Amino acid sequence: MDKRAPWIITLLLVATFITPQAFAATSIKVIASFSVIEDLVKRVAGDDISITTIVPEGDDVHRWELTPPNVLAVEEADIVFYNGHGLEPWIRHVEAMANDTLTLMALAESANYAPLTIPVGQHKGNPDPHMWMDPKGAAAYIEVITHTLSVRYPDKAAAFQARAVQAREALALLDQQIQERLEGIPQTNRILTTSEAAFGYFAHAYGFEYAAIWGLGSETLGSAQAMEIMSKRLTDKRPPALFYESTTPYIHMDALAREAGLTLAGPLYVDTLSDTDGPAYNYPAMLRHNAELLHEALGGARAEE
Template sequence: MPSLRPLLLAVLALAPLPALAESPLKVVTTFTVIADMARNVAGEGVEVVSVTKPGAEIHGYEPTPRDIVGASDADLVLRNGLGLERWFEQFLANLGDVPSATLSDGVEPISITGGDYDGRPNPHAWMSVDNALIYVDNIARALSGIDPENAATYAANAAAYKDRLRAALDPLKAQITALPQDRRWLVTCEGAFSYLARDLGLKELYLWPINADQQGTPRQVRAVIDGVRAHAIPAVFCESTVPSDPAEQVARETGAAFGGVLYVDSLSTPDGPVPTYLDLLRVTTETIVRGLTAGN
């Protein structure tokens, strides 16, 4: 019997090669909050990865070689801007020619008052739902720029997500409106909640404006102690990514309660209290209300 090998080789040579599976788009974000926003806009067909992990402090983060390698195949990089990620420019330069977008473009920033950061924009703009809507539009625009064939999908996802964000705001405002006027104060470690305080009608005190090398100095703590006493503020809070010791000191010396942990710069792990941005807004606001109404 003649060998089948030459015939088999001939058939294989004529057969079309199987199509290689096309890799999904990969979007890299600087922190977990905007990663969640991007997933809602991008949908399931896009891989979204955050450089910083749940619980990380963003301002002074130092990207590792692993971070750079993990982002080296990105199709798009998303950052907050407004001076939040001091490490971003060098990080992006290490990636080479990768498109990037700044999600705070179009936001009207609140200026920081006092200290070394006086006059600079407060970078935590996503803590206002109105600003978050701008972030979502910027994400959809950036995705459409690198993947115009799916622009309609990104636009539809963005519209649906914006509707969910708008619907979340009114119940949060209602919780604050129910508080007596003299209790509508928000005292925190970092001044990261200015946008949320403005939207919810809260007056604000904080120990330091931006997470920096020195936090909770005697002068900072004394100024907030004086403010808490002067206004009989019932509770103080601290965000999840820094030690709460200075806020707890304020509570001890004024008789105010330590109202608990607020979330701003980072989501939790999926099984934690704030796995999504909407959860972050809800849990943070409910913690504020619970702290300010305790003992009534």
């Protein structure tokens, strides 16, 4: 017997006691694993498809544990869009629940976009899952989303494809805007240092030297050895600022910043959007916020200059 079976059965039993009306109001057809994926799926699906998201905005996608409402959503869904490459360790439970009619689509693993590797930590050398941090990677996700939705809902394929064209054009414009905004940062200051190694694609796309304390957020955070390695790097490199992420405890970067006498800036957004009132309320806003924060903290030229 699958060792996960008792866990799945328990969640299903708990779910049966949740008021059915909570799920009857909308017909849940498509699931996104977390808010960034949700935003990209909505850009193709529009109002034609009901979408629910497993990991709420602000929560850590790496360390999430499925809830009874998540289980009910999976039971009703046609498609689950998730990132893959190990970003969502809990997806194995969704796979265990999946029936023959459920499509599980790992966007990063299916995208026509060359993966980078994780540079540090327990998962060093594995594919870096954070492809969406480059708009070109997000555009590759759009292609997979469009194809998957069109195959599953062929009567809406024309609408999906039309929206996909608009989404790709918007992403190309976003890429250009981010590039132009970051060009003002002096070459000597283009050193990006974060807690989790989630900005590799962003750094590669926009010309930053990049380093992080650990690899994926699912591993041990800020071990003594990792902190020592980063401390020695900061002695040599002396970047203008260090950065922490919205879903990561800032204590590790704070300790390093104090030790090295460097500025600490953040939060950067990567594994989640903010709420609707926050600075990263959708995917373009997330990248623009990150670019502005880098521009300010790393000494970018002012508009009047």
